[in-house]
Amino acid sequence: MTTEVRVPTLGESVTEATVATWFKKPGDPVAVDEMLCELETDKVTVEVPSPTTGKLGDIVAAEGETVGVDALLATIAPATEAGSEQPEERPAESKKSAPDEDEEDADSDSGASVDVMVPTLGESVSEATVSTWFKKVGDTVAQDEMLCELETDKVSVEVPSPAAGTLSEIVADEGETVEASAKLAVISSGDGAKSAPAKSGAKSDAKTEAAPAPSSDTSGKDVENAPSAEKLMAEKGIDPATVKGTGRDGRIMKEDVQKAIASPSQPKTSEAAEPASTPRAPVPADDVAREERVKMTRLRQTIARRLKDAQNAAxxxxxxxxxxxxxxxxxxxxxxxxxxxxxxxxxxxxxxxxxxxxxxxxxxxxxxxxxxxxxxxxxxxxxxxxxxxxxxxxxxxxxxxxxxxxxxxxxxxxxxxxxxxxxxxxxxxxxxxxxxxxxxxxxxxxxxxxxxxxxxxxxxxxxxxxxxxxxxxxxxxxxxxxxxxxxxxxxxxxxxxxxxxxxxxxxxxxxxxxxxxxxx
The missing domain is CATH 3.30.559.10 (Chloramphenicol acetyltransferase-like domain)
Structure with missing residues (x-):
């Protein structure tokens, strides 16, 4: 029987946290009270201990993901069961799968698909809005790679891929409201996932072959940054090359971007980097917008409503x-x-x-x-x-x-x-x-x-x-x-x-x- 690892109580008025660092990876043995990961809120850093002894199973919330109170972080399998889990056997299976055995393995691997579901949204939260998809249909994804971001009345939640493969279907488009446990997308996993892009042409093949590169390069240049960090850098016009990443393999986290923004030298670096990386044609003065209208996120709408509710209640x-x-x-x-x-x-x-x-x-x-x-x-x-x-x-x-x-x-x-x-x-x-x-x-x-x-x-x-x-x-x-x-x-x-x-x-x-x- 597996044990769930959930986000602990974060404190008065604190409703969300960011997964900063995982100290363990799937398959690693863990002891009771051994630290599994570290969460960061806008006030403190919280370490999450293991509630039991066993082996770390699935990591549901990857580094850089924003999670709410009581959200599912990972699962722990008992030591007796963990020994028979698939992650340790899959490499051996892949070695046995010679080219002439593809047809035999197709029944078990090529047709396999994994549903991407709305994760636990937190107490009293029953729905969310799909705000951003980071991948499109046909893209190759790695396990725990961020697929999309959801916004609820309380927090923003990043949804990781439950398996490695190809994003074969997006069920809930951007802007759509989904209920808790609803299906968001479908991942085609296994050997079938590798062959699926081949049907769409050489461009997909190149994308598939290039996919493992980020995990093998520890220089930090090809390591995928946290989606929340990418989003913030895009909003602020910051060149990723000017931000020092503190995540695994030099991955840029949201906190790294916030520190860069606070740095006095950052604006000059951003201004200098922007023309070089994203050249823009001169815009006539008459065409420059004097106003910019941006729709409030659901989170911001809720904050505004609750501040007013607090004044109305007291x-x-x-x-x-x-x-x-x-x-x-x-x-x-x-x-x-x-x-x-x-x-x-x-x-x-x-x-x-x-x-x-x-x-x-x-x-x-x-x-x-x-x-x-x-x-x-x-x-x-x-x-x-x-x-x-x-x-x-x-x-x-x-x-x-x-x-x-x-x-x-x-x-x-x-x-x-x-x-x-x-x-x-x-x-x-x-x-x-x-x-x-x-x-x-x-x-x-x-x-x-x-x-x-x-x-x-x-x-x-x-x-x-x-x-x-x-x-x-x-x-x-x-x-x-x-x-x-x-x-x-x-x-x-x-x-x-x-x-x-x-x-x-x-x-x-x-x-x-x-x-x-x-x-x-």
């Missing part, structure tokens, strides 16, 4: 205040060197804001609660998510039981989580279970914004840049370092009075840090 409201940072900056300036010398970590502003929020959450517990159906769940602990910017995007690691931590412990946790986030080493568990979130847009220069709630949380505090402004202090105009604060909250559970009280308590604690020490 009664999101934002209240603002401002805080004078004079006292905190003076305190930090006086003790930062001594603090770092003793605790081995720098004294930042985040520990002050975190402490201030913990004090305010005790007084206004509904900001630290969540709605579950018709119930309000109050939390007697504080798990605060601290937003951190990384090369892959914004992630929100959670610091647990932060209300019981000292300033030094908070700063150490923030520094450690931030480093792990930038290195892509955060686990899914480290980004789940938050009860409140702090987002610091000030590091990017934001003066004021309205942060969006992270359901099921009922509150999020937005910090902004510190800016010197004239303020009236004791009847005199003085220049003070001021910061705008924004609290977005779910008005279904948090009343205006509670939200304003929370923000005022945060302001009071920050403007007089002694209140934090005396728990006031």
């Amino acid at each position: 009664a999101i409201l934002t209240t603002y205040n401002e805080v004078d940072m004079t006292e905190i900056m003076a305190l930090r300036g006086e003790y930062k060197e001594l603090f770092e010398k003793k605790h081995g970590v720098k004294l930042g502003f985040m520990s002050f804001f975190t402490k201030a929020c913990c004090h305010a959450l005790r007084e206004v517990p509904e900001v630290n609660a969540e709605i579950d159906g018709t119930d309000i769940v109050y939390k007697n602990f504080v798990h605060i998510g601290i937003a951190a910017g990384t090369p892959q995007g914004l992630v929100v690691p959670v610091i647990r039981d932060v209300d019981a931590m000292s300033f030094a412990e908070i700063e150490k946790s923030i520094a450690e989580k931030g480093k792990r986030a930038r290195d892509g080493k955060l686990s899914m568990a480290e980004m789940q279970g938050g009860t409140f979130t702090i987002s610091n847009g000030g590091v990017y220069g934001s003066l004021m914004s309205s942060p969006i709630l992270n359901p099921p949380q009922s509150g999020i505090l937005g910090m902004h840049k510190i800016q010197d402004r004239p303020m009236v202090v004791n009847g005199e105009i003085k220049i003070r370092p001021m910061m705008y604060l924004a609290l977005s909250y779910d008005h279904r559970i948090v009343d205006g009075k509670g939200a304003v009280t929370f923000l005022v308590r945060v302001k009071e604690a920050l403007e007089d840090p002694r209140r934090l020490l005396m728990d006031l």
Whole structure:
């Protein structure tokens, strides 16, 4: 009996991942908990262990493919059954199949065909749209080579070939909507697949003979890149020769293209490479389109709809205040060197804001609660998510039981989580279970914004840049370092009075840090 290897839970708000690397190939023996492959999301890298001992059977999701939560990655056959599997015997069979035995083998091989089915689309997803076919009828395909890409309401799914052979029929054309487990195409496999293109002429023969070349060339030049990478390079006008591939045999992955796009030198390389590789005739100025209309993908349509649904489901409201940072900056300036010398970590502003929020959450517990159906769940602990910017995007690691931590412990946790986030080493568990979130847009220069709630949380505090402004202090105009604060909250559970009280308590604690020490 075979065991299925599926995509594990990827974390709160993460619905898809890309298969980055397979550490095993079909037929390899595997032990329980041995790492089979590595997935990459927009936040972290996830290793997928083997759920049992046996031999790796079919790899359903190849490197570079985008998969959803619970999607099928591969199968594992028991060790007792794996020994009798075909992959190890097929080479011997092919050697026995001499030219004069073709007629005998035709009954078993030449007529063999394999259906290409819609893969597992994920929980609650019942249909998908065929967005792109990477192959056409008559093309020779290798096992696990990408055939087409599907788009669902949640993710994009690349469909690999289940067998080596020739694409003999496309059942679902581009733009067609297909149900889960529907047939997409037919692959003619075995010796019949090799002879099928011969009927259409010498051009097909040449294509068939050239097919094995990519797998034998490890220079990286003829290795087929991930379809998602090819698509992105085409969209951005990037020459593949300028992108360094990190996949197997130098294969270019989607992440490699994203890194190339982020590279400052990439635009110049792309601009220089494009005319050489794709010369274009001059276009008269009058003919240059001033607008470009592109149909939204189903994924983008769903994102847009769900963002609006989130705003419709929760009664999101934002209240603002401002805080004078004079006292905190003076305190930090006086003790930062001594603090770092003793605790081995720098004294930042985040520990002050975190402490201030913990004090305010005790007084206004509904900001630290969540709605579950018709119930309000109050939390007697504080798990605060601290937003951190990384090369892959914004992630929100959670610091647990932060209300019981000292300033030094908070700063150490923030520094450690931030480093792990930038290195892509955060686990899914480290980004789940938050009860409140702090987002610091000030590091990017934001003066004021309205942060969006992270359901099921009922509150999020937005910090902004510190800016010197004239303020009236004791009847005199003085220049003070001021910061705008924004609290977005779910008005279904948090009343205006509670939200304003929370923000005022945060302001009071920050403007007089002694209140934090005396728990006031």
